[in-house]
Amino acid sequence: MTEPRRTSTAPVVLAIAGLAATALGWFAIERLARLAEELAEAEGSAHSWHLIAWQGLVLAMLCLAGVALWLARRRDEALAGEAGLRAVLEAASNGVALIDGSCRIALVNARIEAMFGYHRDELLGRSIETLLPDAVGFLGARASADGPPILRPDLGAIRGVETKGRRKDGGTLPVDVSVGVVGQGGGAVAACILHDLSGRIREEARLREAYRALRFANDRLRGVVEGSGDMIAALDLNRRFIVLNDAYRRTFERLFGRPVEPGMRLDDALGHRPDDLARLRARWDRALQGERFQEVAEYPDADGAATHLELAFSPIRDDAGILLGAGQVIRDVTDRVESHEALRRNAAELAAVAASRATAYSALQDAYEELKRAESRLVQAEKLSALGQLIAGVAHEINNPLAFVGNDLAILQRDVTGLLRLIRLYREATPDLAATRPEVAAEIEELAEQMELDYAMEHLGGLTNRARDGLGRIRRIVRDLRDFARLDEGEMDEADLNAALASTVNIVAGLGRERDVAIESDLGELPPVTCSPGKINQVALNLLINAVDASPRGSTVTLRTRPDGPDGVAIEVIDRGEGIPEPVRNRIFDPFFTTKPVGQGTGLGLSISYGIVQDHGGRIDVESAPGEGSTFTVHLPLKPPARPRAARAAGRDGR
Structure with missing residues (x-):
């Protein structure tokens, strides 16, 4: 709240003093002029005395001007001092109240208004007990039992009195009161500085709660650390142990022959073992530089037995990410390492x-x-x-x-x-x-x-x-059936391969018409081939039936023959189906592997065909891509090798 504008008393006092000085000056000038006239009449030299009178008048006027300037300067200084004092009071973070000898409020600042909810006009002239009900106990006394309070004559400076203030709405707030007294007796004035303790009390309560939570967390952490079977330790940035559990202390003493306690520096704890100190310092320094790592190390104990320890290091940071130290968790993995070594030997x-x-x-x-x-x-x-x-x-x-x-x-x-x-x-x-x-x-x-x-x-x-x-x-179909029926005639002889395949096409044509798939023959000129025609027919029959099964209605399956270099022939069966995926293509010649529904295929057709072709010293190649159909190519030599079994084994190994 802003204070209503008031007229200062200093300018009034200065104005009255100026008027008084002016009146006194005119009175002196008038007396001096009369005296000059009397002297002039007595001595008959009126002119010279008039001159003296006017000179005195000028001198008096100069004096009056000097007095007026001095009074104006003092007035400005008083106004500036009062304005500065008010600005300081209004800017103060604490409440300030001036009280007179009767403990009445003469002046308050804006902070008092904010703290207690009063407008300053409501407080001026009222007892300080309006704000501080217990003020009489440390500020003054009462002239009578029910009389108003007055400042104690012997009241000196008071600092840090904690009491309860009373707000306008009846609520209370804790305040810290400091008092300074100026003057004595009835003219004494006390300046009361009131500091609101509400924030401090809340902060103290928060700190107490945080301290309790911290102690609880520390107790739990201590219980976890001490109850852990692992060895746990922590160092600060000076390599000083700040956390140690019993397991770490026992293991440290067993391995290095000297006890370690919180507060000890790593260099002091291992000063008698410079090699071990160098190794441990290198690891701790990595963690103290912010690195997190884990490794397994071997240490001989006092008896010379090897102890395998799993060391895990990690930096310790506060919430702001500032590095405070490093922690270490050690686990004895000797049994595990020995078990792994035994397993490794057994595996070897x-x-x-x-x-x-x-x-x-x-x-x-x-x-x-x-x-x-x-x-x-x-x-x-x-x-x-x-x-x-x-x-x-x-x-x-x-x-x-x-x-x-x-x-x-x-x-x-x-x-x-x-x-x-x-x-x-x-x-x-x-x-x-x-x-x-x-x-x-x-x-x-x-x-x-x-x-x-x-x-x-x-x-x-x-x-x-x-x-x-x-x-x-009908006669041709019967003849083709009789030719195809001679599958058990395994003897090889020179044969017209195109004629043998033509009978197979005639047999499969009926299946093609049933599935609305046309079977097209493109038979090139071939030399005589030494083979078993019945078995080659069986291969062609299996490939054609699979091609018809894989083809959509209205499509065409093509059987094509052509020379394959100077010493061989090739039989191609081409369909326009969906193609064969790579995983299936790698297994199509495996026995009993089929992608057809149950009851529609045994998974033996391609496997047997593969064996027949290898018995003839040939091979079967497959080219297929999803959505583009498949091409099976049977490569046969004009004359099979003398040892087809060996060729078959080689082909199987290279398949």
Whole structure:
């Protein structure tokens, strides 16, 4: 709150003094002039005395001007001093109250208003007990039991009296009161300086609570440190131990032969072991420079036995990140290190044993894999042999009636041709017959219309021709089945590979039509190939069936043959399916591996095909990319090697 403007008394006093001095000066001038006139009349020289009078008048005026200037300067100094005093009081951080000898408030600053909630106009002239109910106890006394308080005559300076102040709203606040007295007796004035202790009391309460929390945390930390089985220590920046638990002290004394206590410097504790001191100082200095690290060190104890310790160092910082020291946690890992060493020795021994048996194990593994493949091929061969016998029997049974149908169809075609010639001759004789036998001619004409004789004569020859074509197709299918059924004929001989593959394409064509997948042949000119045609057909059949299964409806599967260098041929089966992912592509030739649903594949087709091709001294390559289809390429030599088994083993190892 701001103080209402008041007129200072100093200017009034100075003005009155100035008026009094002016009046006194005029009075002196007037008396001097009269005296000069009297002297002039007495001596008859009026002019000279008048001159003296005027000179005195000028001198008096100069004196009056000097007095006026002095009074104005004193007035300005008084005003400046009063303004400065008020500015100091208003800027003070403590409350200030001036009281007179009757303990009445004569002046307060803005801080008093803020502390007690009064406006200064409400306090001026009121007893200091308004603000300090217990003020009489240390400021003054009472003239009577119920009289107003007065300042004690012997009151001197008072400092640091803590009491309760009373606010305007009735609340209390703790204050520290200091008093200084100016003057004596009834003219004495006391300056009371009031410091609000509320903040300090709150801070003291906060500090007490923080101290209790700190003690609680320290007690808990001490309990954890002392109760830990690990060895714990901490150094300050001067390498002085500030934290040690019993485990650390015991281990330190056991290893270095000297006890250590909090407050000792590291150099003093290990001064008798300079080598150990140098090693420990190097580690502690890293931590004291802010590095966090962990390592395992070996120390011999007093008996010479090795002790393995896991040392963990970390810097200690305050909340502001300032480095205060470093901490160390040590764990005895001797048992663990010895166990690891024993395990390492055992592992080395086992590795030596395993290495000595590696060759035998590898050979056994190879034999086992070969046995599995042979078993798979045997099972498939037995199935194919049974299938071949079944196909051969079916083909034989079909061939018998097929021969009758063929013969009858030939006779039928011959007779139909003759009948057609006979009908044409009858039609040419119809006009003559109509003249001689009109009723017969009419009946013949009616019958010809009912039979649509013209249409029948035009298409009957085509019907018999198509029947003969269908019969020929059936014969070719039966022949292909019989050729394909000879899978157990494992003897190799020069063969026309294109002719053998053509029969396989014819067999798979039906599956392609069922799946709406076209099978396209692109057979290049090939030299004779020494092979087992039935087994190569089996390879082509497996690849074509897989290609049809992988192809979307409306697409095409291509079987292509071409020369493969001067000494070989290549068979390519190309589909436009989704492609084969890399993980699957690495396993497609493994026995029993299949991506088809249960019941639709055994996982043996590609494995057996791989073995057949290697038996011929060849190989199968796969090119595939997701979304771009797949190409299986069978590379066959014109003449297989003399030892296909060795070639197969080499191919398997390189697969």
